Amino acid sequence: MGPRGTMSERVAATRGEEIPVSEQSRPAKLGRVATYAGRSLEVLRGMILDGTLSPAERLNEVHLSQALGISRGPLREAIQRLASEGLVEAVPHRGVYVRSFSARELSDLYELRIALETHAVRLAARYAPQQRIDELGSMLDETESSMGTHATGAYPEDPDFHARLVRLAANPPLVEALTDVGRKIRLARARSAHQPRRARTALDEHREILAALVARDGEGAAAKLEAHLTSSLNNALAVLRAAEPD
Amino acid sequence: MGPRGTMSERVAATRGEEIPVSEQSRPAKLGRVATYAGRSLEVLRGMILDGTLSPAERLNEVHLSQALGISRGPLREAIQRLASEGLVEAVPHRGVYVRSFSARELSDLYELRIALETHAVRLAARYAPQQRIDELGSMLDETESSMGTHATGAYPEDPDFHARLVRLAANPPLVEALTDVGRKIRLARARSAHQPRRARTALDEHREILAALVARDGEGAAAKLEAHLTSSLNNALAVLRAAEPD
DNA sequence: GTACTGAAAACTGTCAACAGTTTGGGGTAG
DNA sequence: CTACCCCAAACTGTTGACAGTTTTCAGTAC
Numbered sequence: 001m002g003p004r005g006t007m008s009e010r011v012a013a014t015r016g017e018e019i020p021v022s023e024q025s026r027p028a029k030l031g032r033v034a035t036y037a038g039r040s041l042e043v044l045r046g047m048i049l050d051g052t053l054s055p056a057e058r059l060n061e062v063h064l065s066q067a068l069g070i071s072r073g074p075l076r077e078a079i080q081r082l083a084s085e086g087l088v089e090a091v092p093h094r095g096v097y098v099r100s101f102s103a104r105e106l107s108d109l110y111e112l113r114i115a116l117e118t119h120a121v122r123l124a125a126r127y128a129p130q131q132r133i134d135e136l137g138s139m140l141d142e143t144e145s146s147m148g149t150h151a152t153g154a155y156p157e158d159p160d161f162h163a164r165l166v167r168l169a170a171n172p173p174l175v176e177a178l179t180d181v182g183r184k185i186r187l188a189r190a191r192s193a194h195q196p197r198r199a200r201t202a203l204d205e206h207r208e209i210l211a212a213l214v215a216r217d218g219e220g221a222a223a224k225l226e227a228h229l230t231s232s233l234n235n236a237l238a239v240l241r242a243a244e245p246d
Numbered sequence: 247m248g249p250r251g252t253m254s255e256r257v258a259a260t261r262g263e264e265i266p267v268s269e270q271s272r273p274a275k276l277g278r279v280a281t282y283a284g285r286s287l288e289v290l291r292g293m294i295l296d297g298t299l300s301p302a303e304r305l306n307e308v309h310l311s312q313a314l315g316i317s318r319g320p321l322r323e324a325i326q327r328l329a330s331e332g333l334v335e336a337v338p339h340r341g342v343y344v345r346s347f348s349a350r351e352l353s354d355l356y357e358l359r360i361a362l363e364t365h366a367v368r369l370a371a372r373y374a375p376q377q378r379i380d381e382l383g384s385m386l387d388e389t390e391s392s393m394g395t396h397a398t399g400a401y402p403e404d405p406d407f408h409a410r411l412v413r414l415a416a417n418p419p420l421v422e423a424l425t426d427v428g429r430k431i432r433l434a435r436a437r438s439a440h441q442p443r444r445a446r447t448a449l450d451e452h453r454e455i456l457a458a459l460v461a462r463d464g465e466g467a468a469a470k471l472e473a474h475l476t477s478s479l480n481n482a483l484a485v486l487r488a489a490e491p492d
Numbered sequence: 493g494t495a496c497t498g499a500a501a502a503c504t505g506t507c508a509a510c511a512g513t514t515t516g517g518g519g520t521a522g
Numbered sequence: 523c524t525a526c527c528c529c530a531a532a533c534t535g536t537t538g539a540c541a542g543t544t545t546t547c548a549g550t551a552c
Contacts, residue, residue, distance in 0.1 A: 084330030
């Protein structure tokens with residue numbers, strides 16, 4: 001079940017040996033969370049989302065705490081938060097498992113995301129300041145040029161565009177809800193994400209959404225966005241079914 | 247800041263002295279969570295939502311753990327989950343505080359809730375089995391008759407109707423997202439909730455929503471629901487502004 | 493009287509050991 | 523060979539003590 005090496009080895013490969021708690025060399029953003037529990041939360045979330053911890057895998061508290069170089073207390077606190085976020089499932093007295101999603105659940109998640117994100121884009125079309133919309137455009141330009149140079153279309157389902165788009169709605173709870181859904185979707189898609197074929201298509205669709213947004217056409221933008229996300233879902237489902245043709 | 251009595255006293259008044267961990271007398275639903283951390287989570291959530299712990303109040307770990315009759319370990323785990331749910335705000339090394347919401351944040355939350363719940367009702371109109379819709383109707387009948395007998399219209403913004411309505415959409419992530427938003431709204435409304443005047447009105451509006459649902463008119467139901475929630479928001483805002491006319 | 497200083501008190505973060513539950517496996521009866 | 527039982531190992535849940543940070547407040551200088 002646990003692929004390639006012990007959990008400890010995989011953990012060590014993910015980080016730089018130990019978790020520094022009072023990062024003095026980098027006073028900026030990364031050192032903000034000054035507690036083992038907080039850092040463990042981020043490390044574990046990263047390990048789950050990038051596949052270091054596979055779906056349905058059990059998290060052994062003793063092994064993990066040793067691998068992270070901390071005791072079980074702060075680790076358990078981090079795990080509780082992961083459970084709240086829906087990335088792991090905790091069964092009392094039996095352990096916590098990385099959550100795995102069925103095709104149906106992936107569809108449900110996408111449906112929810114579509115509802116939230118189309119709502120966000122409608123709000124953005126009405127209220128977002130012109131400047132913020134323009135910034136989104138230049139971001140797409142940069143992405144495209146970097147795609148041109150690096151032959152390997154490094155555009156793995158574009159987390160940034162959607163995140164920024166949603167923030168234009170200026171509704172923090174909405175952003176938070178979409179962040180939660182987005183994390184689960186990322187987990188549900190696991191390694192099926194990196195489909196280079198769709199990179200160019202996705203970029204074009206993003207441009208269409210943005211064009212509608214510039215024209216302050218909320219309904220149009222919502223429609224384009226829904227189509228974009230629907231094809232993203234279909235892509236994910238196809239990969240999923242190809243991997244496990246059950 | 248802390249109103250009426252020490253925290254311990256208020257906690258003791260909320261529970262039955264101590265948290266039984268292996269509830270043997272009640273083998274059914276309530277005893278399902280067989281851990282102090284799990285039970286503490288529910289107790290604390292209840293205390294926050296019913297106002298035993300006031301907004302902006304600090305949660306002292308030592309006092310709380312003594313009041314709950316447990317040690318700080320499981321208590322901290324529960325608190326971490328509350329932070330993930332957005333009911334408390336944790337500041338490293340400084341403590342956790344019951345979250346308080348501004349009028350703007352309450353509006354944002356309602357906007358999100360409207361988007362989610364109208365989406366849910368549209369799904370319900372399309373896919374919900376007839377039987378489940380009928381059950382919703384009989385629930386309203388019961389509510390009305392009990393309202394008639396008990397002169398005190400005990401209909402404090404109706405948690406059940408909306409919860410059941412949403413479940414008809416048969417999309418678990420959607421239900422979960424709305425549960426999260428609903429909790430925050432309950433906290434944001436605090437004691438402003440119990441407005442008996444709106445009880446009758448709310449019931450009528452529920453009937454209208456249900457009628458549209460029976461007719462499988464998703465758009466109509468969504469419109470009625472949006473109006474219902476909007477007036478609920480305005481009601482809450484009015485109470486909020488009346489309490490603190492700042 | 494006001495503004496700084498610094499040590500004590502209070503509190504949060506972390507740890508290591510203990511307790512209770514679940515799991516795995518050898519042994520035995522059928 | 524299969525099914526059941528029971529005990530030991532492994533693991534999760536909980537605790538009390540220790541460590542480091544923040545806050546408070548008396549004392550002092552101005």
